[in-house]
Amino acid sequence: MKKNLPLARILICQHFGFLAIMMVCWLNELLQLPSLIFSDHPFAFVYRKSTLDMLLVLAVWLLVSGFTRRLLERVRYLEGFLRVCSWCRRIDYHGDWMPLEEFMQQGFDTPTTHGICPECLRRKREAMERAKRARQSGGASPQASGDPAP
Numbered sequence: 001m002k003k004n005l006p007l008a009r010i011l012i013c014q015h016f017g018f019l020a021i022m023m024v025c026w027l028n029e030l031l032q033l034p035s036l037i038f039s040d041h042p043f044a045f046v047y048r049k050s051t052l053d054m055l056l057v058l059a060v061w062l063l064v065s066g067f068t069r070r071l072l073e074r075v076r077y078l079e080g081f082l083r084v085c086s087w088c089r090r091i092d093y094h095g096d097w098m099p100l101e102e103f104m105q106q107g108f109d110t111p112t113t114h115g116i117c118p119e120c121l122r123r124k125r126e127a128m129e130r131a132k133r134a135r136q137s138g139g140a141s142p143q144a145s146g147d148p149a150p
Contacts, residue, residue: 007072014068018061025053 029050083092091103101112116124 007075010072011065011068014065015061018057018064022054022057025057026050 084090085092085097090097090099093103093107098106104110104112
């Protein structure tokens with residue numbers, strides 16, 4: 001939730017900025033700022049021009065808002081990736097690199113235990129059988145064939 005807060009602020013600031021632009025445009029027309037600044041001539045308020053300006057600002061606002069939302073969704077998606085060290089398999093959690101077990105405990109309050117998956121169990125059993133056969137067949141070392149020692 002903490003990561004989404006700055007991204008939501010971006011959208012809120014963007015919306016306030018566009019609302020401010022629209023308010024300044026309307027105030028400019030309502031207060032007759034051009035006639036106050038440049039001359040004493042009366043100034044007629046033209047609703048069509050102001051409405052057209054507002055529609056253009058609104059169109060830009062919707063386009064920019066859509067693109068910003070898509071970009072922020074992409075950022076959220078990319079931030080959601082869990083970084084794992086390629087060598088030691090430690091996990092980056094808030095800038096600290098920790099083992100998976102510690103990450104599960106701190107990040108999810110989930111205690112862990114160890115086991116073996118069926119695929120690894122099958123590979124280990126096959127390796128142990130090859131090592132037994134190699135030992136029985138006359139002392140060929142299992143390390144020579146690339147298998148780990150039992």
